[in-house]
Amino acid sequence: MYETLEIEVAGGVATLWMNRPAVHNAFNAQLIADLTAACCALDADDAVRVVVLAGRGKSFSAGADLNWMKAAAAASIDDNLADARRLAAMLSTLAEMTKPTLARVHGAALGGGMGLASACDICIAAEAAVFATSEVRFGIIPSAISPYVIRAIGARQAGRYFQSGERIGAARAREIGLAHEVVAAEALDAKVGEVVAALLQGGPQAQAAAKDLIRAVAHQPLGDEVAEDTARRIATLRATAEAREGLDAFLAKRPAAWVPR
Incomplete structure (x- = not known):
């Protein structure tokens, strides 16, 4: 279905493989379009519980395709804005x-x-993985990715790496909050599988609500407004069929209906 992607679905888990290994899965217009469409499709698919994003070949993704960047340098401001x-x-x-x-x-x-x-919500990295916001070395800035990188590592760390473009090793990525886990290359898939198995234990509606909760509460001052909002969120979820099933399963000491058999 996609020119630059492969999708494998098994046991409620969709693995979304970026498949441009010859250019280290670098971005171009087609990969951006394919990722957008695939994420929309997978989010709408009730059979998919968890999405794993991965890269074929030697790299996860080396950033922007050089030919795409050259075309952008020669394009108008309007064309660059659209891109x-x-x-x-x-x-x-x-x-x-x-x-x-x-x-x-x-x-x-x-x-x-x-x-x-x-x-992504979770990042599992191999020990040899290398990260960077290297845009300043090309005379540009990591603008589109900045909300997500700053959310992951904070403004203070971003202030260093956005300006220096330094390479960030996997161990350092874990230290600053970018990677949740760092493992040997041969253990990468096992660790991904371990975390995915944990995710599959959670209720799908509750997980979606948990993501929305984080967005609503993060960086908000503590006070009556936040207290009321969080109270309403939990009260609403307690009345759902999913919550009733979760409690019934716990009391009966059986897996909940959403847990893969």
């Missing part, structure tokens, strides 16, 4: 998915590749 809006829309679509998303990162995750890893 930038499509990139921003793709990242937003990934970040706003209602289902848990997990980045399986190996090799390079540079520029937009680091943006993809940041836009």
Whole structure:
């Protein structure tokens, strides 16, 4: 269905493989369009519980395709604005998915590749993975990816890396909050599988509500408004069929209906 992607679905898990290995899964207009469409389709598919984003070949994603960047340098401001809006829309679509998303990162995750890893809910990296916001070295800025990278590592760390373009090793990525787990390359798929198995234990509606809760509460001052909002959210969920099933399953000491058999 997609020129630049392969999608594997098994047991409620969709693995979304970026498939431009010859250019280290670098972004071009087609990959951006394909990722946008695929994320929309997977989010609408009730059979899919978890989405894993991964890259074929030696890298997760090396950022922008050089030919695409050259074309952008010669294009008008209006054309560049349209391109930038499509990139921003793709990242937003990934970040706003209602289902848990997990980045399986190996090799390079540079520029937009680091943006993809940041836009996912969870990032699992191989020990040899390398991240960077290297845009300043090309005379530009990591603008479209900035909301997701800053959310992941904070403004203070972003202030360093957005300006220096330094490479960030996997261990450092874990230290600053970009990667949740760092494992040996041969253990990467096992660790991804372990986290995915944990995600499949949660109720789908509750997970979507949890993602929305984080967006609503993060960086908000504590006070009556936040207290009321969180009270209403839990009261609404307690009345759902999913919550009743979760409680019944716990009391009966059986798996909930949403847990894969």
